[in-house]
Amino acid sequence: MIPAAFEYVRADSVDAALSALTEFGDEAKLLAGGHSLIPLMKLRLAAPSVLVDVGRLDDLRYISDAGDYISIGALTRHRDLETSSLLASAAPLLAHAAGHVGDPQVRHRGTIGGSLAHADPASDLPAVALAMGATIVATGPNGTREIAASEFYTGFLESALAPDELLTEIRIPKLDTQGWSFQKFNRRAQDWAIVGVATVRANGSTGVGLVNMGSTPLLASAVMDAVKSGATAADAAALANEGTEAQSDINASSEYREHLARVLVRRSLEESGLS
Amino acid sequence: MKITVTVNGVERSGDVEPRTLLVHFLRDELDLTGTNIGCDTSSCGACTIHVEGQSVKSCTMLAAQADGLELTTIEGLANGGILHPMQRCFQENHGLQCGYCTPGMVMAAVSLLDENPNPSETDVRIGLEGNLCRCTGYHNIVKSVLACAAESNGASK
Numbered sequence: 446m447i448p449a450a451f452e453y454v455r456a457d458s459v460d461a462a463l464s465a466l467t468e469f470g471d472e473a474k475l476l477a478g479g480h481s482l483i484p485l486m487k488l489r490l491a492a493p494s495v496l497v498d499v500g501r502l503d504d505l506r507y508i509s510d511a512g513d514y515i516s517i518g519a520l521t522r523h524r525d526l527e528t529s530s531l532l533a534s535a536a537p538l539l540a541h542a543a544g545h546v547g548d549p550q551v552r553h554r555g556t557i558g559g560s561l562a563h564a565d566p567a568s569d570l571p572a573v574a575l576a577m578g579a580t581i582v583a584t585g586p587n588g589t590r591e592i593a594a595s596e597f598y599t600g601f602l603e604s605a606l607a608p609d610e611l612l613t614e615i616r617i618p619k620l621d622t623q624g625w626s627f628q629k630f631n632r633r634a635q636d637w638a639i640v641g642v643a644t645v646r647a648n649g650s651t652g653v654g655l656v657n658m659g660s661t662p663l664l665a666s667a668v669m670d671a672v673k674s675g676a677t678a679a680d681a682a683a684l685a686n687e688g689t690e691a692q693s694d695i696n697a698s699s700e701y702r703e704h705l706a707r708v709l710v711r712r713s714l715e716e717s718g719l720s
Numbered sequence: 721m722k723i724t725v726t727v728n729g730v731e732r733s734g735d736v737e738p739r740t741l742l743v744h745f746l747r748d749e750l751d752l753t754g755t756n757i758g759c760d761t762s763s764c765g766a767c768t769i770h771v772e773g774q775s776v777k778s779c780t781m782l783a784a785q786a787d788g789l790e791l792t793t794i795e796g797l798a799n800g801g802i803l804h805p806m807q808r809c810f811q812e813n814h815g816l817q818c819g820y821c822t823p824g825m826v827m828a829a830v831s832l833l834d835e836n837p838n839p840s841e842t843d844v845r846i847g848l849e850g851n852l853c854r855c856t857g858y859h860n861i862v863k864s865v866l867a868c869a870a871e872s873n874g875a876s877k
Contacts, residue, residue, distance in 0.1 A: 446760050453721065453738035453784050476785075483780050484762050487741075496738065500785060524774070549835075550765060550828065553774040556780065571810025634849035635763065 448486035455498045459505070461585055462611050471608040475624035477520060477559035480551050481568070505558070505613060508532060514616040516579070517643050519558025521713065523547075526557060536617045538625040538645050540571045545627065550633040561597070562612045564604045564661065567637040571662035572654030576614065576643040578628040582614035589613065603681065620647035624718030629656070629711040632696065639696050640705040642685075644713040653713070658689040658706055668710055680720045682711030723787040728796025736783045743767045745783035746793060754794040755824050757853070767850030768824035769793045769829075775831035777850070796824035797830070806830050806868045815864030817855035821863065825851050829865045838873055841866060 454473075456462035456513070456609035464702075466473055473612050476482060477500055485491040508529045513571035515535050517526070526532055526543035533540050546552055546569050560570045561581060574581070574594040581592045604611060622645060629641040641656030642665075642681055651672040653665040667687035671680060691702035724733040727750060734749045746752045746769070753847045756779060758766030762780040769778045770792040783808065797804035806826050809815065814823045830849040832839065839847060845858070853861060 447741065448739040449746075450737065450739055453782070455784075455787075476782075479782065479785065480762065480780055483782065486739075487760070498785065545763075547832065548765070549847060550768055550775045550777045550850045551762070551780075553771075553776055553831075634846070 448483070449489055449492040451486075451493055452495045453464060453498065454495060455501065457501065459502065459584060459611060459613065462497055462499050463584065463609065463659055464497070466609045466611070467586060469495040469497070469711060473608075475499055475559075475562070475564075475611060477556040478522065478554040479559075480547065480555040481559060481563040481565060498576060500556075501598045503524070503561040510535070510619075511616070512619075514618050515675055517615040517617065518558055519562075519612045519614060520556050521558070523555045523557070523560075524549075527552060536577065536618055536645060537616060537622065538577060538627060539573050539611070541569075541625075542569050542643060543628045545629055550636075557615055558612045561615065562604055564600075564602050566659060566662050567596075567657040568662070569627075569638065569643075570640055571687065572641060573627070573643040574617075574654070575615055575662055575664050576645050576652035576654035577620070578619070578652060580616040582615040582616065583607075583610040587609040590714060591616075595664060601660040603661075608623035618643065622647045624716070626713040626716035628713045628716075630705055630709060640691075640702050642706070642713040644710075644711040644717045644719045646719065651714070651717075653720070655685070655710075655712060657687065657704060658686070658691045660690060660692075660704060663689060665706075666716075672719065673716070678711050678714035681719075682707050682714060685710035699707055721784060723783055725783075725786050725788070726790045728792055734783070738782065738784050741779055742769075742783045742786050742791075743778040744804065745779060745786075745793075752793050752795055752859045756820055756823055758820065758824070763852065764802075764824070765848075766821050766824040768823070768827040770827060770831060773834065775828045775850075780870075791873055792827075794827060797826065804830070805871060806833070806865070809868035809871065810864045813860050813864040813867055815857070815861045817857040821851060821853045821855075822834070825853065825861055829861075829868070832865065833848040833869055833872070837869065839869055841864070844869075 505520040667684035686703035798874035
């Protein structure tokens with residue numbers, strides 16, 4: 446399987462990437478680690494006419510403490526997240542979930558910015574970003590803007606990023622974490638989750654993100670509201686499929702996904718310390 | 721477009737289409753056919769090589785993305801006629817059956833021990849999750865990797 450032909454532009458700076466996006470418009474796709482995009486291009490499910498390779502922008506590969514939040518450069522690889530001592534203490538859910546993306550080879554190349562921007566509802570990190578209340582920083586020709594993770598996902602493989610914008614940073618609020626959990630149900634170790642759940646309990650509230658329960662990554666809002674009102678883990682988890690639109694595919698029917706969501710949300714709430 | 725890579729310590733150049741996958745460049749242009757293509761869908765790991773010292777599936781990377789980088793393929797592990805310890809441990813522990821997944825398994829295993837020199841059996845099984853053996857010869861593959869880890873830990877003590 447070989448991708449359809451395209452023109453390749455390697456950007457050596459954020460400005461160069463933005464100029465290329467302005468020049469080529471929506472004909473262009475950004476290439477970071479390539480571990481979401483290249484498989485789609487090989488299957489010819491994506492056939493951009495221009496690839497703007499931002500994979501060498503090492504300036505965007507960092508994890509740093511910015512006071513109220515942890516600041517993560519978009520080109521930071523999953524392996525960097527998985528092994529970061531800063532994340533292990535300040536955002537253990539993210540470090541742990543990053544260690545469950547794909548397999549080691551994928552984690553050596555794939556990036557957090559690419560994973561979030563690709564907006565695949567079956568990916569692990571978007572649900573984590575939702576649960577943790579992350580902020581996504583986009584840089585365009587007119588400067589940067591911040592987008593709440595909860596407003597970032599607009600449709601299947603679609604995000605709030607404009608065609609001339611580059612996702613440059615992810616900000617994870619520093620939470621006083623009381624408990625967290627990442628549940629991923631799949632058939633083979635390296636597969637996408639059939640259903641996944643990311644939970645973090647911190648600062649008096651509970652965030653629950655769902656993987657693969659609709660056309661976008663989702664927050665389990667009904668579960669979060671129930672926990673806030675004092676529901677038990679079991680009672681809150683019974684609401685896990687509210688507001689979801691799980692698809693049926695070769696791995697699972699939508700009914701089975703709804704069942705899994707309820708079971709995994711309960712496990713996830715319990716593992717994060719809610720009784 | 722023209723690209724230059726350092727493969728197994730030797731600088732090699734080629735003229736590729738941007739859509740050329742790295743594994744095709746290695747096999748078809750550089751004649752390094754030790755790296756196999758298995759599933760072609762980033763699943764099986766038969767095409768695993770090292771890019772800047774880390775395991776990567778070369779079917780899921782463009783040759784263009786490797787321009788200027790250091791690559792190691794299975795051909796680059798042995799030192800002349802002396803097998804790399806991981807290769808020898810696979811041989812001694814019968815860590816292969818048909819052999820098709822072996823180059824990728826060995827490359828993934830070397831990268832695994834670089835990152836975790838003293839793995840448990842579970843660490844090895846999880847660390848090789850990106851490589852499939854259709855003969856299901858996993859038991860001896862895991863044994864080979866553990867033997868190699870024990871040997872290098874013994875040597876460094």
